[in-house]
Amino acid sequence: MNEKNAQKYVLITGVAGGIGRAVARNFAEHGWRVIGINRSSYGEGFPQNGLFIQGDVSREEDWSDIFRRVAAITDHLDALVNNAAVQITKPILETSLEEWDMVMDANLRAVFMSAKFAHPLLKAGGGGAIVNVSSVHAVATSKNIAAYAASKGGMLALTRAMAIEFASDNIRVNAILPGAVDTPMLRAGMNRDHAGNGTIHQRLENLAHKTVSGKIGTPHEIAQAIYFLADETQSSFMTGQPLIVDGGATARLSTE
Numbered sequence: 001m002n003e004k005n006a007q008k009y010v011l012i013t014g015v016a017g018g019i020g021r022a023v024a025r026n027f028a029e030h031g032w033r034v035i036g037i038n039r040s041s042y043g044e045g046f047p048q049n050g051l052f053i054q055g056d057v058s059r060e061e062d063w064s065d066i067f068r069r070v071a072a073i074t075d076h077l078d079a080l081v082n083n084a085a086v087q088i089t090k091p092i093l094e095t096s097l098e099e100w101d102m103v104m105d106a107n108l109r110a111v112f113m114s115a116k117f118a119h120p121l122l123k124a125g126g127g128g129a130i131v132n133v134s135s136v137h138a139v140a141t142s143k144n145i146a147a148y149a150a151s152k153g154g155m156l157a158l159t160r161a162m163a164i165e166f167a168s169d170n171i172r173v174n175a176i177l178p179g180a181v182d183t184p185m186l187r188a189g190m191n192r193d194h195a196g197n198g199t200i201h202q203r204l205e206n207l208a209h210k211t212v213s214g215k216i217g218t219p220h221e222i223a224q225a226i227y228f229l230a231d232e233t234q235s236s237f238m239t240g241q242p243l244i245v246d247g248g249a250t251a252r253l254s255t256e
Contacts, residue, residue: 008032009074009125010230011118013057013110014084016042019133019181022219023081024050026227035070037084057084058105060113067117076125079230080118082111082155083133087148100147107151108158115162119171127170129230132159133222134175136246152177156242163240172239174229179246181217212248221245 010027014020015036024034028047035051036042046052053069055062070077086106088099111132122128137149138156156175163173225245228234244250 007074008078009035009076010079010081011035011037011070011077011114012081012083013037013114014133015052016040017083017085019178019219019222020083021045022223023083023226026220026223027079027230030227030231032078033074035073037066039084057110057114058102063113063117067121070121075121077118077121078125078128080114080122080128080130081133081226081230082114082130083226084110085133085148085151087145089144089148091144092146095147103147103151104154107148108154111155111158115166115173119166119169122166122171123169127232128172129232129235130162130166130171130173131226131229132173132175133226134159134177134242136177136179136244136250138175138177138242139244140250159242160240167239172229172232172235174235174238174240175242176222176225176229177242177244177246178222179211179217179244179249181219181222211246212251215247217245217247 008031010032012020012023012034015024016038020036020038024036024047028034028050033049034047035053036046037053037055037057039056041054042052051069051073053066055066057063084106086103088095088103090099115130132155134155135148135152137145138152141149159173159175166173222245225243229238229243
């Protein structure tokens with residue numbers, strides 16, 4: 001890190017979500033200046049000295065405005081966290097083309113665009129890290145969530161391709177694959193009946209029992225893993241890799 005770049009900057013998409021807020025807070029606690037993007041308002045409590053930008057990361061025209069505003073406060077980035085996502089919980093045969101495209105645009109196309117826009121700023125700082133927030137659904141999935149699973153699987157392939165192409169600029173690219181984490185998205189997806197019936201609390205408990213650890217993850221636990229992948233002092237020899245953080249859910253055979 002050059003002395004002129006002693007202040008580190010991270011750009012986080014989907015910053016107003018459950019994981020996004022925890023990621024922003026964690027980076028800020030480590031002294032990074034946080035730039036956050038979200039389609040909806042963040043509300044109160046955005047990290048001090050940070051910059052919140054309301055925008056839709058699936059729209060190219062919004063990215064142009066986002067990076068115009070980013071360039072006004074910094075000439076470099078040290079990390080990019082692609083966390084924004086949407087989820088459709090429907091059978092494949094009931095999913096419309098518009099819904100499929102919406103998921104792909106928000107979860108996969110947006111990652112492609114953010115990397116293209118962020119690359120010059122990451123390179124200007126002498127390199128950095130991109131962390132793509134994928135999902136265990138990229139490697140093991142269930143019914144009624146096909147579009148989401150496909151988008152997250154595509155993100156893994158894109159992560160590998162980015163890692164190869166950006167290596168010469170000292171930019172590492174990895175993906176984190178969270179399992180069941182207690183977020184608004186997880187709770188909204190409980191309509192798939194994969195965690196049984198009953199109250200939301202009972203269904204969360206049923207889901208927790210399916211993991212090896214016997215619990216649901218917290219946004220803070222995922223934020224810690226994301227910071228590990230972004231921090232060059234901890235993960236400098238990692239690039240192009242998926243890091244599964246799921247309480248052991250994908251370690252156990254479904255037939256056991």
